[in-house]
Structures are given as C-alpha cells and as structure tokens.
Amino acid sequence: MKKLTIFALITFVIFVVGYAQAQEKRDFFKIGVVTSLSGELAFGGSVTKRGYDMWEDAINSAGGIDIGGKKYKVKLVYADDQSTPATAAVGGERLITQEKVDCILGPYASGTTLALAPICEKYKMPHITGSAESPLIWLRKFKYTFGTIPPVNLGPRSAIQTLARDVTPKPQTIAILGIDDAFSKFAAEAEKAEAEKQGIKVVKYEIVPEGSDYTPSVTAIKPLNPDIFAMGNHEKAAIEMIKIAKELKFNPKAYVQHYGMSTPDFRKGLEKDIEYVFGISYWTENMKIQSPGLFKNPKEFANAIRKKFNVEPDYTEAGCAAAGLAFQEALRKVNAPPPLTDAQKDALIDALEKLDIQTFYGRIKFATEGEFYHCNAGLESITLQYQGGKLTEVGPPKTRVAAPKYPTPTWDKR
Amino acid sequence: MELLLQTVIDGLLMGGLIIIIGVGFSLCFGVMHIVDFAVGEWVMLGAYAGYMMVRHFGHDAMFYLPVIFVIFSALGWVIYPVILQVVSGKRFNPAIMGLIFTFGLSITMKGGALTVWGYHIQSVPTWLTGKTLYLGPLTIPGLRVSGFFFGILVTLLLLAFLYKSRYGNVIRATAMDRDTANLLGADVRKVGAFVYSLYAGITAMSGALIGALFSVHSVMGAKYTMLAFFVVVLAGMGYVPGVIPAAIILGLLQSFVSVYIGGRFNLAALFLVMYGVLLITPKGIFRRGW
Numbered sequence: 001m002k003k004l005t006i007f008a009l010i011t012f013v014i015f016v017v018g019y020a021q022a023q024e025k026r027d028f029f030k031i032g033v034v035t036s037l038s039g040e041l042a043f044g045g046s047v048t049k050r051g052y053d054m055w056e057d058a059i060n061s062a063g064g065i066d067i068g069g070k071k072y073k074v075k076l077v078y079a080d081d082q083s084t085p086a087t088a089a090v091g092g093e094r095l096i097t098q099e100k101v102d103c104i105l106g107p108y109a110s111g112t113t114l115a116l117a118p119i120c121e122k123y124k125m126p127h128i129t130g131s132a133e134s135p136l137i138w139l140r141k142f143k144y145t146f147g148t149i150p151p152v153n154l155g156p157r158s159a160i161q162t163l164a165r166d167v168t169p170k171p172q173t174i175a176i177l178g179i180d181d182a183f184s185k186f187a188a189e190a191e192k193a194e195a196e197k198q199g200i201k202v203v204k205y206e207i208v209p210e211g212s213d214y215t216p217s218v219t220a221i222k223p224l225n226p227d228i229f230a231m232g233n234h235e236k237a238a239i240e241m242i243k244i245a246k247e248l249k250f251n252p253k254a255y256v257q258h259y260g261m262s263t264p265d266f267r268k269g270l271e272k273d274i275e276y277v278f279g280i281s282y283w284t285e286n287m288k289i290q291s292p293g294l295f296k297n298p299k300e301f302a303n304a305i306r307k308k309f310n311v312e313p314d315y316t317e318a319g320c321a322a323a324g325l326a327f328q329e330a331l332r333k334v335n336a337p338p339p340l341t342d343a344q345k346d347a348l349i350d351a352l353e354k355l356d357i358q359t360f361y362g363r364i365k366f367a368t369e370g371e372f373y374h375c376n377a378g379l380e381s382i383t384l385q386y387q388g389g390k391l392t393e394v395g396p397p398k399t400r401v402a403a404p405k406y407p408t409p410t411w412d413k414r
Numbered sequence: 415m416e417l418l419l420q421t422v423i424d425g426l427l428m429g430g431l432i433i434i435i436g437v438g439f440s441l442c443f444g445v446m447h448i449v450d451f452a453v454g455e456w457v458m459l460g461a462y463a464g465y466m467m468v469r470h471f472g473h474d475a476m477f478y479l480p481v482i483f484v485i486f487s488a489l490g491w492v493i494y495p496v497i498l499q500v501v502s503g504k505r506f507n508p509a510i511m512g513l514i515f516t517f518g519l520s521i522t523m524k525g526g527a528l529t530v531w532g533y534h535i536q537s538v539p540t541w542l543t544g545k546t547l548y549l550g551p552l553t554i555p556g557l558r559v560s561g562f563f564f565g566i567l568v569t570l571l572l573l574a575f576l577y578k579s580r581y582g583n584v585i586r587a588t589a590m591d592r593d594t595a596n597l598l599g600a601d602v603r604k605v606g607a608f609v610y611s612l613y614a615g616i617t618a619m620s621g622a623l624i625g626a627l628f629s630v631h632s633v634m635g636a637k638y639t640m641l642a643f644f645v646v647v648l649a650g651m652g653y654v655p656g657v658i659p660a661a662i663i664l665g666l667l668q669s670f671v672s673v674y675i676g677g678r679f680n681l682a683a684l685f686l687v688m689y690g691v692l693l694i695t696p697k698g699i700f701r702r703g704w
Contacts, residue, residue: 038525040633042533083633180678208677211637213428213628216672219420236535240628243537246544247555269537269629273544411544 039083051320429665444652454635460621650698
C-alpha cells in the first residue's frame with residue numbers, strides 16, 4: 001500500500017510539473033546562450049557574453065521586441081560550456097528541454113558550436129552564433145544554425161592582399177604557422193591559399209598542437225628568412241609567439257596574426273612589442289556605416305561597450321550583438337509573441353533565411369546555398385596594424401586610415 | 415650546422431624548464447608516494463604570484479623568486495596534513511585516494527584562480543624578457559638560460575641537501591622504507607610535510623619563470639602536469655638525480671622533432687618515448703626508480 005501511495009504521488013507530481021510546463025506562459029522572450037564561461041576559452045567566452053549582454057540591454061532599454069504593437073522584453077539564460085564540446089551539447093539540451101528557450105545564441109569557439117548545432121537540429125531550435133568562424137560548421141548545412149561572422153577561410157585574405165599589393169618592395173616569401181584547432185588551422189590554410197594566389201612563395205607551412213612551446217618551430221623558420229610570418233591562432237598563441245620571436249631575434253618584415261592581436265590582453269601582455277603587428281577584423285568603430293535600428297553606427301556601439309564594460313570593443317562583441325539583432329528582426333517578422341511554438345520556430349528559420357538588414361555591424365544576409373550555407377559570408381575583412389600603439393585600418397583601400405608600415409624594424413632597432 | 419646547433423640549444427633550454435617542474439614532483443613522489451595531479455596548478459599559482467607581486471610592489475619578477483618559495487612552502491606545509499589524512503590509515507588503496515584528492519585539488523585551484531584573476535591572459539614582466547646572448551650565429555634567449563641554470567642549481571642544491579645533510583639522510587631513509595624509518599625514530603609525518611612544502615615552493619618558483627616566458631592564465635597547468643609526469647617516468651619514479659638528464663632528453667626530443675619532423679608530431683613523439691620506457695624499463699632509463 002505504501003509503495004502504491006509513493007508511486008501515485010510521483011505520478012501526480014510528474015503530471016502537474018508536465019502540465020505546468022506545457023502551459024508555460026510568459027511575456028518576454030527567453031533566449032538561451034551557450035558559451036565558454038570557464039575553461040581555457042573563458043576569455044573568448046567573456047567577449048561573446050559582452051556582445052550578447054549589450055544587445056539584451058539595448059533592446060530592453062528600447063522597450064523590447066515589437067510584436068503586433070506590443071513590446072516584449074528579452075531575457076538571456078546562460079549555460080557554461082566549460083570550453084568543451086560535450087558540455088556545450090549538454091548545456092544546449094538543458095536550455096531547450098528544461099528552460100524552454102525560444103532560440104539560442106551560440107558559443108565562442110567553433111569546436112563547441114559544432115557540438116551544439118546537432119542538438120539544435122534534433123530539437124528544431126533556431127541558433128545563431130555570433131562568434132564561431134570554422135567553415136566546417138557551414139559545410140554541414142545545419143538547417144537551424146546561422147552565423148554572423150564570415151568563415152575563417154575568408155578572413156585572412158585582406159591582410160595578405162594588403163601586403164602583396166600595397167607595400168614596397170613586394171614581399172616574396174611567407175612562412176605560416178597554424179595552431180591545431182577547428183578555427184586556427186583554417187586561418188592558416190586561408191593565409192597559404194591567398195599567398196599562393198598573390199604570387200608569394202610559401203617557404204614553410206606547419207600546423208602545431210595548441211599549448212606547444214613554439215620555440216623550435218620559430219628556430220626552424222628563422223633560417224628561411226621569410227618576408228612575412230603569418231599565424232592562424234587565438235590570443236594566447238598570439239602573445240607567446242611575439243615573445244618567442246623577440247627572444248630569438250626573429251625578424252620577418254611583417255608579422256600577421258589572425259585573431260587575438262586586437263584583444264586587450266595582447267596589448268597589455270606585450271606592451272610596446274605590439275607595434276607593427278598586422279591582423280584582421282570584420283568590424284571597427286571607424287567604419288562608415290549607418291543603421292536604422294539599435295546602435296545607429298559603429299561608434300555608438302563601441303561607446304556603449306566602453307561605458308558598460310570598460311573595455312575596447314572587438315569584432316566578436318559586434319558580431320554577437322548583431323546575432324541578437326538578427327533574431328530581433330526575424331522575430332518581428334514572424335510576429336509571434338513568446339513563448340514560440342514549434343511551428344513558429346520554423347517560421348523564424350524562414351524569416352532568418354529571408355533577412356537582409358543593415359546594422360551597425362554591417363549587412364546581415366545569411367547564405368541559403370553553397371559551402372557557406374547560413375553564414376553571413378558577405379562581409380569584407382579589414383587589415384589592421386598597430387601604429388603608435390593603436391589599432392589602425394591599413395587596408396583595403398576603401399577603409400584605409402593610414403598606409404601600412406613596412407618593413408618592420410628588426411628587434412635590435414626598435 | 416647552424417640549425418643543428420640552434421636546435422640543440424633550444425632543446426637544452428627547454429629541458430632546463432622541465433627540470434624545475436620535475437625535481438620537486440619527483441621528490442614528492444619518491445618520499446610520499448603521492449602522484450600529485452595538482453603539480454601544474456602549483457606552477458600556475460606561482461606564475462600568478464609573480465604577476466601580482468610585480469604589479470603591486472614593482473621590481474623585477476626574478477627578485478621575488480625566494481619570496482614565492484617561502485609563501486608556497488608555507489602553503490604546502492598547511493595543505494600536507496589534509497593530504498596525509500586522505501592517504502593514511504586504513505583507507506582502501508591510498509595511492510588512488512591521493513591521486514583523486516590531488517585531482518580535486520587541481521580543479522579547486524583552477525576554479526579559484528578563474529574566480530580571483532578572471533579569464534584574462536597575463537604576463538610576468540622581467541627585464542630578462544627579450545634579452546639575448548649571441549654565440550657566433552646562435553641566439554640564446556637570456557630568460558631561458560637563466561631558467562636553465564636556475565633549474566640545475568635548484569636540483570644540485572636539493573641533491574646536496576639529500577645526500578650530504580643529516581636530515582637529507584632521514585628523508586632518503588623515509589623514501590626507501592617509511593615503516594622502518596619510523597621505527598628507527600624518524601618523524602615521517604614531519605618529513606612528509608617538509609618534502610611537500612619543499613615541492614610546492616620549488617614548483618611555484620618555476621611558475622614565475624614560465625609566466626615570464628609564456629603567459630599566465632588559470633588553465634595553463636595541464637601542460638606542465640603532463641611534462642612533470644613524462645620526466646618522472648623517464649627519470650625513474652622518485653629518483654631525483656635522474657631528473658636533470660631526463661628533462662634534457664625530453665627538451666632535446668621536443669626540439670629535434672619540431673625542427674626536423676614537424677611540430678605536430680611533438681606530443682606523439684613524447685608519448686611514444688614514454689610508452690617505450692614503460693615497456694622496456696619501467697623503473698626509468700637509469701633503472702633506479704620506484
């Protein structure tokens with residue numbers, strides 16, 4: 001009898017909880033965020049969090065998302081992926097099944113995004129990543145996953161192009177070192193492909209494990225005396241590589257880094273040694289863009305980030321806020337109040353596919369076919385260089401603020 | 415020829431860094447029979463200590479190495495009774511208990527560092543950064559040379575202490591046979607606490623050097639835990655004199671594989687060597703390990 005009573009009680013509780021969840025009513029959009037709040041990608045995770053939080057703040061300050069004349073506020077619910085793909089998948093599943101989110105903003109890194117995307121497919125959950133850049137994500141053609149930042153294999157082109165076309169004498173040789181992760185090795189591959197296209201001879205191309213001591217790799221490259229030394233990397237490798245180059249007095253005429261060189265940690269960790277380093281971005285606050293929506297121009301967004309977080313804004317923050325803007329506009333078009341039903345989530349996917357908006361971050365138009373399926377691949381990358389301690393746009397010509405400084409003086413002469 | 419010599423120098427200097435991490439770890443294992451999974455986190459905390467001291471009090475990071483040694487030795491002394499509690503008494507398989515406890519300790523240290531210092535990547539500033547010695551066409555980074563000689567010096571001092579002093583004899587006796595040493599009057603509890611604090615102090619000092627060479631962040635330790643394990647397996651578990659040659663072999667191996675085969679095969683080569691040593695001579699290359 002006692003067992004029967006317990007069984008009946010458990011059944012009753014399950015029924016009540018299930019019924020309550022099925023009947024969930026709320027007057028705000030609940031948006032899940034899976035990103036790295038701990039682990040070795042926590043720095044990048046914090047950048048994505050700032051971008052997403054900035055959008056949440058801005059849209060809620062504007063009253064919320066306008067659905068049929070009524071404004072609904074946005075609430076972000078976070079899941080820490082602990083910098084590991086498996087945890088990203090578990091976190092995403094929790095947000096979908098327990099938190100009942102309407103849609104998901106994605107992780108910082110490509111590896112974690114590749115683990116989260118199949119979960120979003122399984123539950124038919126709209127998902128936009130404001131940071132992940134690996135082309136592997138788009139080759140999988142996930143129906144429910146979108147991304148605001150162009151794939152990494154398009155990014156480094158501008159830095160190599162700037163050096164090939166806009167400096168004299170034209171660099172003749174390049175050595176490339178990539179870190180073995182889903183993002184960095186594609187950056188290195190793209191640098192290699194662009195260098196070959198521009199007629200620059202690749203004298204060394206190597207992919208090394210993350211966390212290695214890069215000293216022997218630099219030792220192997222140094223005797224080849226390349227004009228350009230390019231890396232596919234994140235921020236930690238960016239800092240360590242410049243330190244090693246200085247120690248070994250490795251003096252290429254140009255250092256090109258993909259990601260990491262624009263972060264505050266890079267500036268703080270290397271101080272005056274950041275000078276002359278080249279890198280790329282998809283967004284800077286000096287871009288001449290006007291937007292009809294939230295954040296009228298890049299300057300306004302940059303100042304909002306500075307005011308709220310006391311940091312210099314980066315393109316990843318802009319890409320993450322732009323992911324929020326994409327959801328916001330698509331939700332407005334679907335015109336469905338929260339919480340979204342499965343059919344409305346599918347309608348949201350259609351709206352995202354048809355979306356074509358001008359934002360402070362640039363144009364957002366997701367590809368609907370080809371190798372960059374659902375990626376906002378149309379943005380052009382910008383070549384940056386540290387000049388006078390400040391990140392300066394040095395290419396392409398239409399966004400150039402100053403001419404690239406080339407060649408980089410040797411370490412002894414700095 | 416120039417590349418070959420530079421590769422040898424790089425390897426020797428990389429080995430120098432591994433010596434400092436491996437020597438305390440080896441001693442700790444030899445005397446206490448504890449495989450401390452938190453070795454990399456002691457490195458990380460030492461690096462943060464160096465960073466904080468330079469930031470708050472100025473001066474050069476190298477100036478604070480003795481201070482870091484004292485602070486972390488004291489911390490090791492405080493933590494040791496907790497470890498002893500886990501690995502002593504009638505507990506089932508104390509070695510596994512110690513491993514699990516120190517694994518937990520490493521997670522706590524990582525999480526604590528992330529909470530206190532955040533996710534930013536820091537650097538320990540020292541005037542030695544970027545200073546270079548030239549030997550003909552060869553480039554010898556000043557900071558790495560300092561690290562190398564520092565590692566050798568620390569190991570030689572430790573060996574002199576272990577083999578020439580009375581208390582060193584007590585430590586070695588405890589390492590050989592804990593129960594017999596105890597019966598002969600050695601306070602094995604105190605010996606354990608002393609060794610663990612020595613290990614924590616030395617390893618934390620290596621952290622300050624590593625932080626100056628590379629970067630400082632809360633998850634930097636894993637790599638050094640792995641290196642410490644490699645060097646101890648190669649040297650022979652608990653055989654301190656074997657640490658210097660074993661670390662130099664590992665440094666040279668990494669350097670030669672990176673330059674002549676490719677950086678991507680570095681870890682594979684290290685694992686292969688470790689596997690070979692465990693297969694052929696499980697007591698280390700000198701057959702003197704535990």
